[in-house]
Amino acid sequence: MKVVLPDSSELELPDGASGLDAARAIGPKLAEQAVLVRANGSVRDLRLPLEDGAEIQILTTRDTGDEDALWVLRHSTAHLLAEAVMRLHPGVKIAIGPPIADGFYYDFEFPAPITESDLEAIEEEIRREIAEGRTWEREELSREDALARFEAEGQPYKVELAREAEGEISLYTQGDFTDLCRGPHLQDAKPIKAVKLTGLAGAYWRGDERNTQLTRIYGTAFYSQADLDAHLARLEEARARDHRRLGTQLDLFHLSDHSPGSPFWHPKGMVLWNALEDLRRRENRRRGYLEVKTPLLYDLQTYKTSGHYENYEENMFFVRAHEGEEPMALKPMNCPGHMLLFGSQLRSYRDLPLRYAESSTLHRDERGGTLHGLLRVKHITQDDAHVFVTEDQIQGEIDAMIDFVRYLYDRFGVTPRAELSTRPEKRLGTDEQWDRAEGALEEALKRHGMEYVISPGEGTFYGPKIDLHMTDVLGRSWQMGTIQLDYQMPVQFGLTYMGPDNREHSPVVIHRALLGSLERFLGILVEHYGGEFPFWLAPVQARVLPVGESHREATGALQQRLFAEGFRVDVDERDETVGKRIREAELEKVPFVLVYGDRESDDALAVRERGAGQSTLSYDALLARFRELAAEGDPEA
């Protein structure tokens, strides 16, 4: 048989030759350093036979940055972890231990609880294993033999996995530890030069909270200590961009025990907030939305009608003004209010599409342990809207919304990931309706060139949806905007419009929040910019520094003139050195610093621009520059 090497040359091998055989045929050094073979683009254990004609690439310990090479290294390290844990904690039951982004984990059921302080000893044990030397042997066996083996070892999770495994069952053994595993794995443990156990957490067996909670140990591994150090340094840098840290540092907002999950917005944070609100309001108006405002409190009947009382009660707040009265519910969503508003008057098909927009406050009582800075709050403000349409109008309306999405996210230079969720098993409406609805959503995504993934069966019972996701600085994914088709709620509220046929019809409603929650969007934005907001967003756009006391009059006047032009400019005339005041302006990430002393005049201002160094500009040139930068917030203006 033949295989094709990366340089397109062909290598002749005996039939049934493995990746390792191929490496040996090329050279002993390569065989020694080989960790993995990539055959026709997918990773394959070195020990497995290659297919005739396959294009192969041998990955070695020198491919330290290759994702697949790291993946196999970490997977093998996970097995060393399990071996170490079994030695140190006899009687432990092992579950699964895959590589993940940036590392690996292994889930265990410990006979007695462990804490983080136990990790050090386990990490030591792993290092000892590596120093002692470990090689991985692969074997294949029948399901019966595998079951018998894990039953004999008292490993119920492995028994369960073996029972469900498809195809041949393979085992990997290193030292005296054998694991049910598809592989691939390293040949031996020598290439594992840096290991670090990074955390301990509870995790439910198979991710289902009705199951036993196991103990998950997280870790990471690299081909060199330098790579591990670089990784830790990257994490540290990411932490510096964390919106919770920047929120305090830049005086944008704070969170308090007095109202968990509800941000206190400081004046500077409020500038960002209002910029988003302005953007929302301006674009809604341009695109035919009508702004409305509906109550915060509703009787229980409203939510019984909408279905929230039945399905969402545990996330809702209820209030009662006086003992003995029926409680009222604080709204967790705007839709019921908008339904009532639609139903308050007779509607004609000529009124549709009718687009109600609202960004009032919502309250959702999130489950304990899930709050997270601005990204998961109880006090939620969405750029919400409900669009009432006829079936014929769905396509055009969805299309316009996707266009709107692009416009909004482009303002900040970010690209959300789109997810199309299609019909679930339990659903309302006809298959024909679902075909049309899903088709409308997918077509709009395609037409606007948005990349998306499909989540089959993940739609709501009342309609399919498009969700937009973004990733935070810790690598977690958050849902931002959402566009949901709903055939159901208008029916529940008995909403109708008069058609051209002089008969009553039910409208379809499209729920949509494009930025999603403003709190969450701002949190993501703070991290995206690392606090260095573009000029049009920056809470303080420029700071004027008088060199000495005698310049205060001039700097005050300069600040006033720029302020009158609509710019956010302040003056730092504290009795501190210029160097110190510049340092603080830099730490606050103020885009422009204007130092003003004896040498400055309207013809020559000393301008220090964030990221661009110093220059000398006339007042008029500076003003022109400011106007140009401010226009980035609204290019159509």
Add this chain to the structure above:
RNA sequence: GCCGGAGUAGCUCAGCUGGUAGAGCAGCCGCCUUGUAAGCGGCAGGCCGUGGGUUCGAGUCCCGCCUCCGGCUCCA
């Protein structure tokens, strides 16, 4: 809700095995009169999250609760 960790001055953090609470920055008051990333000195600032317990004595040990952090689960 679950697993693990934490809560000390406005902020960042120190306080070992129990013995009367500390630093830097910020603040305030002086001095300096300031030219592109920290000038100098002084002062003030703490129900050590909260309720209980152990102890002669608790920031420190034990229990409950609240909140936060890292995960899991959840997320119309």
